[in-house]
Amino acid sequence: MAPPQRVCVTGGGGFIASWLVKLLLSRGYAVHATVRDPCDSKNAHLKQLDKAPENLHLFKADVLDCETLARAIEGCEGVFHLATPVPEDRIIDPQAEVMAPAVKGTSNVLKVCLAAKVQKVIVLSSTAAVDFNPNWPQDRLKDESCWSDIEFCKENEDWYSVAKIVAEHASFEYAQKNGLNVVTLCPTLVFGPFLQPTVNTSSKFLIYVIKGGPDIMSNKLWHMVDVRDVANALLLVYEKAESSGRYICAPNSICTKDLVDLLKKMYPGYNYVNNIIDVDRKAPITSQKLRDLGWEPRELEETLSDSVECYEKAGVLQDSAGYPCRLPHLFRLAGDQ
Numbered sequence: 001m002a003p004p005q006r007v008c009v010t011g012g013g014g015f016i017a018s019w020l021v022k023l024l025l026s027r028g029y030a031v032h033a034t035v036r037d038p039c040d041s042k043n044a045h046l047k048q049l050d051k052a053p054e055n056l057h058l059f060k061a062d063v064l065d066c067e068t069l070a071r072a073i074e075g076c077e078g079v080f081h082l083a084t085p086v087p088e089d090r091i092i093d094p095q096a097e098v099m100a101p102a103v104k105g106t107s108n109v110l111k112v113c114l115a116a117k118v119q120k121v122i123v124l125s126s127t128a129a130v131d132f133n134p135n136w137p138q139d140r141l142k143d144e145s146c147w148s149d150i151e152f153c154k155e156n157e158d159w160y161s162v163a164k165i166v167a168e169h170a171s172f173e174y175a176q177k178n179g180l181n182v183v184t185l186c187p188t189l190v191f192g193p194f195l196q197p198t199v200n201t202s203s204k205f206l207i208y209v210i211k212g213g214p215d216i217m218s219n220k221l222w223h224m225v226d227v228r229d230v231a232n233a234l235l236l237v238y239e240k241a242e243s244s245g246r247y248i249c250a251p252n253s254i255c256t257k258d259l260v261d262l263l264k265k266m267y268p269g270y271n272y273v274n275n276i277i278d279v280d281r282k283a284p285i286t287s288q289k290l291r292d293l294g295w296e297p298r299e300l301e302e303t304l305s306d307s308v309e310c311y312e313k314a315g316v317l318q319d320s321a322g323y324p325c326r327l328p329h330l331f332r333l334a335g336d337q
């Protein structure tokens with residue numbers, strides 16, 4: 001029997017990466033997952049995954065350290081680059097907190113992939129690199145040709161988006177210059193059950209909507225995707241030989257008030273956010289290119305119910321004495337910080 005195909009996943013203990021590692025193992029891949037601290041209990045769930053004992057290898061690596069990355073990527077045919085911080089709090093030092101890990105980190109991963117003769121690299125970008133473009137006509141769906149306006153994001157001090165835009169642009173530049181096969185995936189807000197023992201930033205968005213708290217929300221149109229569908233999309237773009245360029249991964253959309261109404265019908269027992277102000281609507285985003293490749297995401301209701309069940313089991317919807325629930329800074333209204 002041929003040995004299993006070997007791939008590397010950076011940031012393997014994260015919310016999306018854990019589901020990707022689980023999927024890859026279930027499909028017979030041998031997986032090198034990088035984590036910053038293999039002994040930290042926050043990564044222990046990886047070792048419990050089916051087929052982990054025989055096919056999962058954890059590597060201690062920081063994306064700012066090429067030597068550690070090289071050890072993890074050596075011998076891999078494919079690499080999924082997911083490791084990037086998604087800060088929950090206001091960013092004080094953009095360079096250290098997001099620009100270096102996202103931009104330098106991605107460039108390090110690509111350099112190491114080229115040296116290790118990796119055949120295909122999937123870089124996880126974000127709709128943060130697609131959606132923030134004030135010049136895009138309101139009546140035209142945003143597709144892969146739409147890029148967020150970097151100056152607009154800088155003016156709003158939206159450093160996470162700036163970092164994702166620069167990292168994705170630089171990935172394509174590097175790929176073209178060096179003949180490396182790089183495809184990017186741009187997911188929107190990701191929810192769904194978490195496998196890791198800590199709560200990640202995008203899950204905290206939904207937890208805030210359910211619990212409510214002091215932060216005002218805008219009634220904007222949010223796009224959403226299930227974490228399991230993001231893992232499926234990552235594997236799909238990896239396995240399909242014809243995939244190229246960027247792929248938007250944003251199948252469901254709903255405005256804040258409708259989301260609250262839908263959740264209230266499904267789970268009437270929570271407080272819910274009630275401080276919602278109306279704003280102008282922007283053009284929605286389409287995932288048609290990814291669907292045309294064969295991607296079939298699930299309905300929003302399934303994602304919401306599986307998320308809430310997971311949160312209830314984890315006990316994160318209970319009130320923590322004395323601490324109001326807060327909306328992660330990334331999702332707050334500009335000027336309302």
Ligand SMILES: NC(=O)c1ccc[n+]([C@@H]2O[C@H](COP(=O)([O-])OP(=O)(O)OC[C@H]3O[C@@H](n4cnc5c(N)ncnc54)[C@H](OP(=O)(O)O)[C@@H]3O)[C@@H](O)[C@H]2O)c1
Nearest residue numbers: 011014015016036062063082083084085126189190200202
């Ligand atoms: N969740 C979303 O809504 C969403 C939407 C679009 C795109 N994305 C992208 O998806 C990716 C994963 O995000 P997530 O939501 O799964 O977040 P997450 O659970 O916070 O995972 C982020 C991962 O990045 C790792 N990391 C951070 N800095 C690192 C460094 N210097 N070296 C090595 N690893 C580092 C973290 O490792 P530690 O545990 O050691 O900190 C963690 O495993 C990111 O690229 C993010 O931009 C997320």
